[in-house]
Amino acid sequence: MTTRPAGTPDRTRNWWREVTPGQWKAMFAAWIGYLLDGFDFVLITLVLTEIADDFHLSTATAASLISGAFITRWLGGAVLGAMGDRYGRRTAMITSILLYSLGTFACGFAWGYTSLFVARLVIGLGMAGEYSASVTYVLESWPTRWRNRASGFLISGYAGGTVLAAEFYQWVVPHWGWRWMFWIGVLPVLVALWVRRSLPEAGDWQQQIGAVTREEGERPNPFRPLFTGRIRAWANVVLAAVASTALFCVFTPVGAGSVPWLSVVAALCLIAFAAQLGGRRGWLLYVSLMATVFCAFLYSWPIQALLPTYLKTDLGYAPGQVTDVMFYAGFGTMAGCWLAGFVGDRLGTRRAYACTLLASLAFVFPVFAVRDSLPALGVLVFGLLALSQGISGILPKYLAGHFPTATRAASLGFVYNVGALGGAVAPVLGAHLAEGMSLGRALAVLTFGLTLVVVILVGGNVPQRLGRLVDRQAPDDHLVPEAGGAGGLPAETPPGSLAGEVPPGSA
Numbered sequence: 001m002t003t004r005p006a007g008t009p010d011r012t013r014n015w016w017r018e019v020t021p022g023q024w025k026a027m028f029a030a031w032i033g034y035l036l037d038g039f040d041f042v043l044i045t046l047v048l049t050e051i052a053d054d055f056h057l058s059t060a061t062a063a064s065l066i067s068g069a070f071i072t073r074w075l076g077g078a079v080l081g082a083m084g085d086r087y088g089r090r091t092a093m094i095t096s097i098l099l100y101s102l103g104t105f106a107c108g109f110a111w112g113y114t115s116l117f118v119a120r121l122v123i124g125l126g127m128a129g130e131y132s133a134s135v136t137y138v139l140e141s142w143p144t145r146w147r148n149r150a151s152g153f154l155i156s157g158y159a160g161g162t163v164l165a166a167e168f169y170q171w172v173v174p175h176w177g178w179r180w181m182f183w184i185g186v187l188p189v190l191v192a193l194w195v196r197r198s199l200p201e202a203g204d205w206q207q208q209i210g211a212v213t214r215e216e217g218e219r220p221n222p223f224r225p226l227f228t229g230r231i232r233a234w235a236n237v238v239l240a241a242v243a244s245t246a247l248f249c250v251f252t253p254v255g256a257g258s259v260p261w262l263s264v265v266a267a268l269c270l271i272a273f274a275a276q277l278g279g280r281r282g283w284l285l286y287v288s289l290m291a292t293v294f295c296a297f298l299y300s301w302p303i304q305a306l307l308p309t310y311l312k313t314d315l316g317y318a319p320g321q322v323t324d325v326m327f328y329a330g331f332g333t334m335a336g337c338w339l340a341g342f343v344g345d346r347l348g349t350r351r352a353y354a355c356t357l358l359a360s361l362a363f364v365f366p367v368f369a370v371r372d373s374l375p376a377l378g379v380l381v382f383g384l385l386a387l388s389q390g391i392s393g394i395l396p397k398y399l400a401g402h403f404p405t406a407t408r409a410a411s412l413g414f415v416y417n418v419g420a421l422g423g424a425v426a427p428v429l430g431a432h433l434a435e436g437m438s439l440g441r442a443l444a445v446l447t448f449g450l451t452l453v454v455v456i457l458v459g460g461n462v463p464q465r466l467g468r469l470v471d472r473q474a475p476d477d478h479l480v481p482e483a484g485g486a487g488g489l490p491a492e493t494p495p496g497s498l499a500g501e502v503p504p505g506s507a
Contacts, residue, residue: 015146015149018143018146019142019143019146022141022200023141023142023143025198025199026137026138026141026142026199026200027138027141027142027150027153027154029191029194029195029198029199030093030134030137030138030154030157031153031154031156031157032157032191033093033097033130033134033157033191033192033195034130034134034154034155034157034158034161035157035158035160035161035164036097036101036161036185036187036191037097037100037127037130037131037157037158037161038157038158038159038160038161038162038164038165039161039162039164039165039168039185040100040101040103040104040123040127040161040185041069041100041123041127041161042161042162042165042166043104043107043165043181043182043185044065044066044107044120045066046165046166046169046173046181047169047173047178047181048062048063048065048066049062050173050177050178051065051116051178054178055112055113055116057113061113061252061253064117064251064252064253065113065116065117065120067251067252067424068117068120068121068123068124068251068252069120069121069123069124069127070124070247070251070420070421070423070424071121071124071244071247071248071251072121072122072124072125072128072244073124073125073127073128073417073420073421074128074243074247074270074414074417074418074421075125075128075240075244076096076099076124076125076126076127076128076129076413076417077128077129077131077132077412077413077414077416077417077418078223078273078277078410078413078414078417079125079129080092080095080096080099080125080126080128080129080132080133080409080413081129081132081133081136081222081409081410081411081412081413081414082221082222082223082409082410082413083095083129083409084129084132084133084136084137084205084409084410084413085209085220085222085406085407085408085409085410086219086220086221086222087219088201088205088206089133089136089137089140089201089205089409090137090195090199090200090201092129092132092133092409093130093133093134093137093192093195094192094195095129095133096126096127096128096129096130096133096134097126097130097189097191097192097195098126098189098192099122099123099125099126099129100122100123100125100126100127100130100185101126101185101186101187101189101192102122102186102189103119103120103121103122103123103125103126104119104123104182104185104186105182105183105185105186106119106122106182107119107120107123107179107182107185108179108180108181108182108183108185109179117252128413128417128420129413131396131412131413131416131417132409132410132412132413132416132417133409133413134154135151135154135396135400135412136205136400136408136409136412138150138151138154139151139204139396139397139400139479140204140205140405140408141204144479145345146345147345147397147479148340148341148342148343148344148345148349148352148394148397149341149342149344149345150341150397151340151341151344151393151394151395151396151397152337152338152339152340152341152342152344152393152394153337153338153341153393154393154396155337155392155393155394155395155396156333156334156335156337156338156393159330159331159333159334159337160330160334162330163327163330163331163334165181166323166326166327166330168181168184169181170323172184204405205405209405209406220406220407222277222406222407222410222411223277223410225276225277225279226273226276226277236273236276239269239272239273240269240273242265242269243265243266243269243270243273246262246263246265246266246269247266247421249262250262250263250266251424270290270418271287271290273414274286274287274290274414274415274418275287277407277410277411277414278411280470281470281471281474282467282470282471283470284466284467284469284470285402285463285464285466285467285471285474286411286414286415288457288462288463288466288467289399289402289415289419289463290415290418290419291419291457292419292454292457292458292462292463293395293399293415293416293418293419293420293422294418294419294421294422295422295450295453295454295457296392296395296419296422296454297419297420297421297422297423297425297426298422298425298426298429298446298450299388299446299447299449299450299451299453299454300388300389300392300423300426300447301422301423301426301427302426302427302429302430302442302443302446302447303329303384303385303388303389303443303447304389304423305423305426305427305430306427306430306431306439306443307325307326307329307381307443308322308326309439310368310439310440310443311325313439314438314439314440315371317374321374324374324378325374325377325378325381328378328379328381328382328385329381329382329385330385331382332381332382332383332384332385332386332389332390333385333386333389333390334390335382335386335390336356336385336386336387336388336389336390336391336393337390337392337393338390338393339356339386339390339393340352340353340356340390340391340392340393340394341393341394343355343356344394344397349394349397349398349401349477350398350458350459350461351459352391352394353391353394353395353398353458353459354455354458354459355459356387356390356391357387357388357391357451357454357455357458358455359387360383360384360387360388360391360451361448361451361452363380363383363384363387363388364384364388364444364447364448364451365444365448366380367380367381367384367444368440368441368443368444388447388451395416396412396416397479398458399412399415399416400412400478400479401476401477401478401479402463402464402467402477402478403478404478405478408478426446429446430442430443430446433445433446464476
C-alpha cells in the first residue's frame, strides 16, 4: 500500500467538507450583500429614461447620474477599507451596506437632479467599501487553498443582482413607478443587522491584527503616511478636494470642453495618493495594479454598457429580445465567476486569469457577426461573458494577494476603485470609436485589443515584476502564508492536509 507523504492535501476529500458551517455562513452573508450591491447599482440604468422624463433632463445630464457613483468610489474604497484594516472587516462591511442601501433609499425621495446626484455620491462611497470589505472578509475567512473559489462565488452575487434588478423592473415600474425600485434598496439594511449580530470577525484579521491590538492596544492605520506632519496633512486634503472636483467636472456637463486636461489633473492626484500609500517600496506596485484594473474595465465595460444599445440600433431588436440577450449575459457572467474560482484553485490565479481571457477571444468577433439568430447570439454572448467578465470573479483574489493583512482592505479598495474609473471611460471610448465604424465592430475591436493587454499584464506578472524593482523582498502572495492561512480551521483539516497549500503558480 502506498503511503501519502505528510503535508500532501487529501484530494479524495470533498472540498466543501473542508469549509465549516461558519465559513459558509460568512460567504452567504457577503454574497447577499454583494447581490444587493449589484441590484442597487444598476437600478439607475434601468429607470434612467423615466427619471429624465420626470425631471425634464437632457440625455447628457441624465447620463451623469450613472457616472456620479464613480466620483466617490476611490474615496469610499480607501476610507472604508482603512476602517476594515483598523476596526475589522465585519465593521466595514456593515458600514458599506448601510451607506449604499440608505443612498439608494434616498434616491426614491429625490425632488430633482441635484438631490438625486448627491444620493448617487453616497451610493458610490458604499459600493466601493462593499467590494473591499466583503472581499477581504470572505478571503480571510475561508481555507487558504480554496480562496479563488471563495472569490468567484462572492463576485457572482453582483451578476445575480443585475439579473434580479431587470426582473423587478418589469414587475415594479409599470405598476408603481420608478421610485419604488429605489425604496426596495433599503432591504440590505436587514442584512447588515443580521451580519452584525451573528457573524464572527474574519480569521486572518482576528489572528494577525486583532490579537496584536488586544495585547499592544495599537490599531493599524493605513492612512498614516498621508498625515505625517501638518503640511503634508493639509496638502493631501487639498489633493483630495482637487481630485474630487476634477472627477465631478469630467463626469458631468460642467466640464464640457475641458475633459482631457481635467482627466490628467485627476490622474496625477490619484497617482500621488498611490505613491504615498504604497511608500518607497510599494508605490510602483500600486500604480501598476491601478493601470491593470483600469485596462480590465476598459475591455469589459463597453459591452456591459453598450450591448443593449447595439442590440436595439444595429440589430433592430425589440425590448423583449434585448431582455432575453441580457439574461444570457447576466447568467453567463455568474457561471463564469464560479468557473473562474475552480480553475483558479487548480491552475493558480494568474495562470487561470490569462488562459481564460485568451479563450474568450474566440467569442469576440462571432458575437458581433451574428445578426438573425437570437438563440445563436444568446449562446455566444453567454460564452463570451462567462470567459471574459466571469474571470473577474478571481480579480479580488489576484489583487488582495499583493497586500499584507494590516493594509489589505484599504489598499485593495483604493487600487480597485481608482482602476474602476475605466468603467466610466469605456462607454465614451466605445462611442467615439463607433463614429468611424459600426458600433458592433467598435465594441469587438475595443474588447479584443484591451483583453490582450490584460492577458499580458496579468499573465506576465507585470505589476509584481515592476514592484520588485523597488522591493525585492515582496512575497508572491500575502494570502498564502508559509505556515498556512488563518482562514483554515486546523481542527477540521484532515490529517496530512495543509490549509495553506495551493497549486503552483497561484501568485
